[in-house]
Amino acid sequence: MEEGLRERKKRETRRRISDMATGLFLMRGFDQVTVAEVARAADVSVNTVFNYFGTKEDLFLDRQADLEEIYRGVVRDRRPGESVADAFRRDFLDALDTGDWRYGFHEGAEVFGRVIAESPALRARTLEIERQVMACVAAAIAEETGADPDDVRPELVAAQILSTTRLLSRHALRRRAAGESPRETEAWLREQAEALFDLLESGIGDYGRRPLVVADDGEAAGDHEDDHVEGDHGRP
Amino acid sequence: MEEGLRERKKRETRRRISDMATGLFLMRGFDQVTVAEVARAADVSVNTVFNYFGTKEDLFLDRQADLEEIYRGVVRDRRPGESVADAFRRDFLDALDTGDWRYGFHEGAEVFGRVIAESPALRARTLEIERQVMACVAAAIAEETGADPDDVRPELVAAQILSTTRLLSRHALRRRAAGESPRETEAWLREQAEALFDLLESGIGDYGRRPLVVADDGEAAGDHEDDHVEGDHGRP
DNA sequence: CCACAATTTTGGAGTGACTGCAAGTTGGGT
DNA sequence: ACCCAACTTGCAGTCACTCCAAAATTGTGG
Numbered sequence: 207m208e209e210g211l212r213e214r215k216k217r218e219t220r221r222r223i224s225d226m227a228t229g230l231f232l233m234r235g236f237d238q239v240t241v242a243e244v245a246r247a248a249d250v251s252v253n254t255v256f257n258y259f260g261t262k263e264d265l266f267l268d269r270q271a272d273l274e275e276i277y278r279g280v281v282r283d284r285r286p287g288e289s290v291a292d293a294f295r296r297d298f299l300d301a302l303d304t305g306d307w308r309y310g311f312h313e314g315a316e317v318f319g320r321v322i323a324e325s326p327a328l329r330a331r332t333l334e335i336e337r338q339v340m341a342c343v344a345a346a347i348a349e350e351t352g353a354d355p356d357d358v359r360p361e362l363v364a365a366q367i368l369s370t371t372r373l374l375s376r377h378a379l380r381r382r383a384a385g386e387s388p389r390e391t392e393a394w395l396r397e398q399a400e401a402l403f404d405l406l407e408s409g410i411g412d413y414g415r416r417p418l419v420v421a422d423d424g425e426a427a428g429d430h431e432d433d434h435v436e437g438d439h440g441r442p
Numbered sequence: 443m444e445e446g447l448r449e450r451k452k453r454e455t456r457r458r459i460s461d462m463a464t465g466l467f468l469m470r471g472f473d474q475v476t477v478a479e480v481a482r483a484a485d486v487s488v489n490t491v492f493n494y495f496g497t498k499e500d501l502f503l504d505r506q507a508d509l510e511e512i513y514r515g516v517v518r519d520r521r522p523g524e525s526v527a528d529a530f531r532r533d534f535l536d537a538l539d540t541g542d543w544r545y546g547f548h549e550g551a552e553v554f555g556r557v558i559a560e561s562p563a564l565r566a567r568t569l570e571i572e573r574q575v576m577a578c579v580a581a582a583i584a585e586e587t588g589a590d591p592d593d594v595r596p597e598l599v600a601a602q603i604l605s606t607t608r609l610l611s612r613h614a615l616r617r618r619a620a621g622e623s624p625r626e627t628e629a630w631l632r633e634q635a636e637a638l639f640d641l642l643e644s645g646i647g648d649y650g651r652r653p654l655v656v657a658d659d660g661e662a663a664g665d666h667e668d669d670h671v672e673g674d675h676g677r678p
Numbered sequence: 679c680c681a682c683a684a685t686t687t688t689g690g691a692g693t694g695a696c697t698g699c700a701a702g703t704t705g706g707g708t
Numbered sequence: 709a710c711c712c713a714a715c716t717t718g719c720a721g722t723c724a725c726t727c728c729a730a731a732a733t734t735g736t737g738g
Contacts (some may be wrong), residue, residue, distance in 0.1 A: 212685075212734055219686095240723065251688050252725090262724065281650075289651035326570075332568035334562075351650050358613060362638050363649050365605035402598050407647025413518075413599050414587050415525035434477055448705055448714075455715095474693065487717050489697090498695065 220258045221279070223248040227265035232317055236266060236325035263331040266321070269307075270335045274342040276308055281346040290347055292365045295403040302395060310375040311392075319379040340368050370402050456494045459484040463501035472502060472561035497569055499567040502557070505543075506571045510578040512544055517582040526583055530603045531639040534610070538631060546611040547628075555615040576604050606638050 226247040230239045241262050245252045259265050284293035302307050310319060320326045344364035347353070353360050374395060381391045405413075453494045464481040466475045477498050481488045495501050517662050520529035537545050546555060580600035583589070610631060617627045640650075 210735075215734090216686085241725085242723085253689080254687060256725065257687075261726095262569050283649075284652060286652045287654040289645055289646075289648055291649065292651075330566040330570055333573060334566055337569060346651060357633055358609060358638060359641060359649065361609055362606060362641060363646050366610060366642075366646060368599060369601035369605055373594060373610060378596060398594055402594060405595060405598060406602075407645050408643030409643050410525075410527055410599050410602060411643025411645075411648075412525055413527065413595065414583060415528075416520060416521075416522045418523040446706070451705090452715080478694080479697090489718080490716060492696065493716075496696095 219248075219250065219254070223258055224265060224268060224342065229286055231260075231266050231321055232314075236328050236417060237264075240315060266289055266328060267331055267335060270338065273339055275306060277339060277343050278346045280351055287406075291362055291367055291403060291407050294371065295399065296323075298371055298399055298403075299396065302392060302399075309371055310379055320383060323379075336368065336372060337359045340364050343368060363392075366406060369404055374399055374402065391400055444457055455484075455486065455490070459486065459491055459494055460501060460504060467502050467650055469558055472498075472557055472564050477501075497567075498554055499563055502564060503567055503571060506574065509544060509571075513575060513579050514582045517579060517586055525643075526599055527603055527639060527643050530607065531635065532604075534607055534639075535632065538628060538635075545607060546615055552615060552618045556619060559615075572604065572608060576600050579604060602642060610635055610638065 221242065222355070227239075227244045230244060230247060241255055242252055243320070244265065245255045249253070255265075259268070267413070280293050281290060284290065298309060300306070302311060305313070305370050322332055341361075341364075344361040347364055348355075348357070348360035351360065377398070378391050378395050381394065385395075412426045450593055459480065463475075463480045466480060466483060477491055479489055480501065481491045484491070491501070492568070504535075514530050516533045517526060520526065534545060536542070541547050541549070543551070545612070577597075577600075578598040582599055584593070584596035587596065608642060613634070614627050614631050617630065618624070623628075
């Protein structure tokens with residue numbers, strides 16, 4: 207059985223709902239659009255929406271599976287001589303070249319990012335997805351290197367690499383949102399990616415080290431800078 | 443003005459609500475307790491609960507400000523000769539000695555952890571808090587080292603260090619939940635903390651590196667456990 | 679073409695978090 | 709005693725989400 211009418215209609219309905227939802231969210235913001243509206247736009251009932259998507263957030267963020275598959279590939283298909291960190295560095299720079307969506311460089315990524323940034327619910331879901339992707343990458347690394355089940359290092363490596371790429375993506379979005387041109391942002395990203403991955407690979411063990419002996423006249427690396435701490439105890 | 447009756451009552455009410463809520467959540471789980479129940483237990487109206495706490499999750503997770511203050515101190519008060527990573531390693535091991543709550547080693551942490559793990563809403567909020575704490579630590583590092591506002595390294599260092607401690611805490615909770623004794627878990631933690639911080643400080647650049655030359659005969663491709671950097675993960 | 683079963687869709691009636699508003703109630707200063 | 713401000717409360721409403729049973733639709737065998 208290649209594909210019955212039933213399967214096709216289901217796929218189409220799902221696609222229609224997802225597209226309508228994405229369009230509305232991009233246009234008016236996540237919190238300003240109700241699920242009922244999405245349902246009406248897609249010409250289905252609210253219950254049908256929840257039949258296809260577990261939560262409202264899933265209407266907007268439904269690429270987790272793809273992401274996991276891609277990252278698994280990055281780990282699995284790394285080249286001879288490449289470490290895991292090397293492979294991700296290359297993948298990041300490749301994605302930068304091709305404008306791939308996986309790190310948020312695709313066309314319209316700024317709008318996408320803004321919508322997420324403006325909605326607490328979407329931010330939360332994004333973090334949860336990142337966590338699960340991290341676990342997935344850790345599992346891939348563990349399997350690939352044949353690490354002991356009790357070995358925590360695969361998780362550490364995954365966390366550190368993905369922290370790095372996430373940091374780069376976030377800053378790229380912020381810069382684009384602040385009006386920087388794509389060219390500038392890309393150049394900045396390329397430079398920073400090299401710097402951060404270098405730091406990542408060689409270790410942060412010396413970062414911010416206090417000088418053992420206090421020079422009485424000049425100031426050595428990483429010194430005082432105490433005006434007053436800007437108190438930000440507030441809750442969100 | 444020292445403290446009027448009004449202030450005292452407010453403080454007491456807030457405390458009563460928080461305590462009642464925590465007690466109920468620990469006993470029956472977060473999702474099994476409604477805000478209305480908390481309100482009834484604290485002898486206030488539902489609106490009053492939301493007057494003190496912005497969301498239901500905040501009833502359970504209200505230590506973010508404390509956490510930020512502590513971590514700021516760890517960065518600011520690191521000793522001569524200590525790097526940021528060193529300071530956090532020391533803080534982690536100190537907390538392990540004193541059974542401090544900040545990394546989840548305090549009495550009853552398992553129940554606490556289980557309640558969080560079982561509620562998607564609480565998990566999400568936890569991630570958001572971790573993100574904000576990370577930003578706070580990054581800011582502290584940037585200020586302390588006098589880093590350029592465009593320098594991304596403080597954020598990277600903060601992310602990596604906190605990823606490490608989070609990883610350790612999470613595994614500790616899982617082990618305790620799986621029935622391991624406090625003594626065993628503590629010993630495991632001490633060992634792993636040293637190993638992970640060592641890896642963190644010296645860099646993960648070689649982790650999982652594929653061999654450059656492939657022996658052509660047989661199957662020496664690269665799915666054996668000898669293709670990752672050696673390191674002892676001797677367990678007790 | 680006609681049952682008949684399996685699956686999908688839908689409406690309706692909840693639940694629970696959270697908001698806004700207008701009316702109490704209380705504490706502090708005069 | 710009086711008043712203002714802050715705090716509390718009840719009430720009505722929105723919205724995401726769930727449960728359930730009744731249609732509507734599709735696939736299958738006669």
